[in-house]
Amino acid sequence: MGLDIRTPVGAMFAILGLLLTGYGIFGDKSIYERSLGWNVNLSWGIVLLVFGAAMLYAGMRKAQRLK
Amino acid sequence: MNLTAIDWIVMMVYFIFVLGIGFALKRYMKTSKDFFQAGQAIPAWVCGLAFISANLGAQEVIGMAASGAKYGIATSHFYWIGAIPAMVFVGVFMMPFYYGSRARSVPEYLSLRFDEKTRGLNAVSFAIMTVFSSGISMYAMAKLIQVLHIFDRMFSGLGFDPHYIFHFSIVLSAVIVLGYIFLGGLTSAIYNEVLQFFLIVAGFLPLVVIGLKDVGGWAGIKQTLPATFTHSWRGLSHANTNPLGVEVFGLAMGLGFVLSFGYWCTDFLVVQRAMAADSMGAARRTPLIAAFPKMLFPFLVILPGLIAISVVPKAIHSANSVQAGQMESGKGLIPAKIDESTGKPRLDGNGKPLLDYDLAIPMMLLHYFPTGVLGLGLTALLASFMSGMAGNVTAFNTVWTYDIYQAYINKTASDEHYLWMGRMTTIFGIAASVLAAYVATQFNNIMDVLQLIFAFVNAPLFATFLLGMFWKRATANGAFFGLLGGTLAAALHHGLTLPEGAAVGVKGGWLSIVHTYPSEMAQNFWTAIAAFTACFSATILISLVTTPREEKELVGLVYSLTERPREENIPWYMKPATLGAVVLGATLLLNIVFY
Numbered sequence: 002m003g004l005d006i007r008t009p010v011g012a013m014f015a016i017l018g019l020l021l022t023g024y025g026i027f028g029d030k031s032i033y034e035r036s037l038g039w040n041v042n043l044s045w046g047i048v049l050l051v052f053g054a055a056m057l058y059a060g061m062r063k064a065q066r067l068k
Numbered sequence: 069m070n071l072t073a074i075d076w077i078v079m080m081v082y083f084i085f086v087l088g089i090g091f092a093l094k095r096y097m098k099t100s101k102d103f104f105q106a107g108q109a110i111p112a113w114v115c116g117l118a119f120i121s122a123n124l125g126a127q128e129v130i131g132m133a134a135s136g137a138k139y140g141i142a143t144s145h146f147y148w149i150g151a152i153p154a155m156v157f158v159g160v161f162m163m164p165f166y167y168g169s170r171a172r173s174v175p176e177y178l179s180l181r182f183d184e185k186t187r188g189l190n191a192v193s194f195a196i197m198t199v200f201s202s203g204i205s206m207y208a209m210a211k212l213i214q215v216l217h218i219f220d221r222m223f224s225g226l227g228f229d230p231h232y233i234f235h236f237s238i239v240l241s242a243v244i245v246l247g248y249i250f251l252g253g254l255t256s257a258i259y260n261e262v263l264q265f266f267l268i269v270a271g272f273l274p275l276v277v278i279g280l281k282d283v284g285g286w287a288g289i290k291q292t293l294p295a296t297f298t299h300s301w302r303g304l305s306h307a308n309t310n311p312l313g314v315e316v317f318g319l320a321m322g323l324g325f326v327l328s329f330g331y332w333c334t335d336f337l338v339v340q341r342a343m344a345a346d347s348m349g350a351a352r353r354t355p356l357i358a359a360f361p362k363m364l365f366p367f368l369v370i371l372p373g374l375i376a377i378s379v380v381p382k383a384i385h386s387a388n389s390v391q392a393g394q395m396e397s398g399k400g401l402i403p404a405k406i407d408e409s410t411g412k413p414r415l416d417g418n419g420k421p422l423l424d425y426d427l428a429i430p431m432m433l434l435h436y437f438p439t440g441v442l443g444l445g446l447t448a449l450l451a452s453f454m455s456g457m458a459g460n461v462t463a464f465n466t467v468w469t470y471d472i473y474q475a476y477i478n479k480t481a482s483d484e485h486y487l488w489m490g491r492m493t494t495i496f497g498i499a500a501s502v503l504a505a506y507v508a509t510q511f512n513n514i515m516d517v518l519q520l521i522f523a524f525v526n527a528p529l530f531a532t533f534l535l536g537m538f539w540k541r542a543t544a545n546g547a548f549f550g551l552l553g554g555t556l557a558a559a560l561h562h563g564l565t566l567p568e569g570a571a572v573g574v575k576g577g578w579l580s581i582v583h584t585y586p587s588e589m590a591q592n593f594w595t596a597i598a599a600f601t602a603c604f605s606a607t608i609l610i611s612l613v614t615t616p617r618e619e620k621e622l623v624g625l626v627y628s629l630t631e632r633p634r635e636e637n638i639p640w641y642m643k644p645a646t647l648g649a650v651v652l653g654a655t656l657l658l659n660i661v662f663y
Contacts, residue, residue, distance in 0.1 A: 004092050006114055006259045010266060013085045017078060017270075017444065024074050024440045032438035036278050042440040045274045052266075 005064060011057030018050025071221065075443025082267065082447045086248055086454075089259045093252030100486040103253035104466045105172060105344055110255070112350035114262055116357030119341040120365075121261035124268060125201075125456020126208045129369055129449065133432075134425035136366075136373025137402055139311040140297025141662055142304075143373070144366040149324040152359050152655045154332035156648040158342075159355035162333055163644075164633050165537050166343055167351040169624045173343075174336040175471040181536045181625045183544035184475070189551060191471035193525045194336060195464055199497060200518055202460035203504025209453035210237035210505070216430055218446065238505055241450075245458050246498045249465075250491055254344055257462040261341075264451040265361075271441075271448025272368045272429075278436045279375035292378040300662045313568075313587025322593025326600040330530040337463040348633050349642070356647040363655055369429075376401040376428040379435075399423055401431040457501065465493040516574045520562070527596045528554020528603030535607050540619065540626045546611030554603025561598040567591045 025043025033040050097103050110118075135143040171177040175194065179187035211234070213219060219233050248256045283289055290298045296311055303310035304319065312319070332338060332355070342354035377400040398404045404413035404421035413421040433445040469489050474481075481489075507514060532551055535542040563579035567588040572578060576591060585591040623629050635643055 003096050004089075004259075006262050009085055009089055009092070009259070010263055013081065013263065014266065014270070016081055020074065020077060020081070021440050021444070028074070028440065032440075036436055036438055036441075037281055039278065039281075041274050041278065041438065045270075045441055045444075049270055052270075 005060045007060030014053030021046030072439045078443035090248030090251035106255040112353040115354040117265045118258040118261040119358040121265040122459030126453045129452045132369040133373035133428040136370035137377040150328040154328040155355040155359040158333040163352040182547045198460040198464040199500045202457045202501040205456040207505040207508040213237040264455040271445040307586040314590045318593040326596040352644040359651040373428045464497045524558040527599030531603035543611045543614040546607040550603045550607030553606035554599040557602030558599035
């Protein structure tokens, strides 16, 4: 199949990761009372960003090889 | 519910990608094989994730958490007993016949192995069932959106009547699923299922982490809840001493064998994902790869239920989404069911409030997640509903086009015509699902009756496939009348038994009551056992008195007449048998840990 699924999966999670990380850094911190004081947007955002970037890299490397 | 801009953006990003994948794949849909079988060009890991994701519909996520809250860790039997062994079996033993024969679908295998009437019976009942399943998924999703007040603010902001939220949710989910399947067919559905898989993990994992921290980890749960809730095998020697109300034989035979093998090994909804793989090796690895995450899913979907029931909410800040009285008479985070006419909690026979267990996961999300990750969690929930729907729709359009339309209505059309038919069937299938969703809102009983009938039709199926694939003497008449006999036996058993405390009718006993089961689950398992046994013996008896087909016609369809798939260029750690052994070993270990 011409489209490697890792590319869209990677792109989506990289974007979601960036969004959450950004919100975790710049957003209101008082909302983390419900998550027991854990800034879940920041740390989980970074996890998603790393996962997204890794998938994106794998998908693009495959596309390069095919060329 | 207080959703902010960031939550909506997260949700929008997901929907853009879902439809974007459909658009990106549109240009690859040239033949009907591309559309219905994903061109048989999908790598094993992608098929594997789609394989469990298609099964990971609403019923799974909401229902397993609900059952975790209600019955405890024993719910994991639905995974460790009720899924893993069957997934290993279909990968190691059955996939060579599905993938290796010329069949493009499960009913088509039946036509090659037996005859047209067996195929027709299976195809028609399966097609009707998928439409109703997808409709029920749609209905449940719209209902949940309504209960959680997800769109309320948006609606009041735009000046719309909040009564339309239910209809809006139905139309929205229908349009999105229609969009991506119409454009990209099975490939699109599979790709989106992979996306949904990762999203569900991404949305629920932090929930479990925060929840566990709050209740003091597994040790904390063990202290709060009774021992039967934290030990999966405690009290199973007798039906009266465990929360499921099932004894070990009924569990192993009914759930672990008949129901589980019947679903994972013969249901085209999941098997279709494996048949889309790019090689025989990949097709066989698909269910085995799927088994690894499946084995761990109890921690993602059952554990939240256990957490929800053991939390002592300090301040119930999620109360804004349900009435305060509902939470007060509830338990942990699980609200009580409210009688809509009186506004008071509904009580059971002992005067205790009935709990709305289905809200376990949604209440957890609202309780622990701040805005941002809350958007992610809700998106994951919506994704699970849509993957359940999409799986049914792709299975429906393939079975309709190949096994009903091409088989009985228009045999000789061009491939282009069948591709067109597939697209039209997608529209029709989704329209029919919408209709089914509205039927569900009007007549709850009709849906219960229908699901019961499907259960009767499905229960004996595995006997037919088992004999078809592994006994060359099994004949077409044996299979067909065996299936009918199995269905009849299921109906009879159901009509003659009743779960304790249930009213005669949809729950059973409509002929006369010969036996009372301690729980509905026990009755279900034994209905399945009755159906399987009847179908198995009837098929054998009828086969012995009818003429079998010639052996040369059965090559590639029956175990003893088919060459083993070549494995010499597959490294040992990727061989189906190796993977299967590893999965089974790990599952055994999990059972020991949670014994």
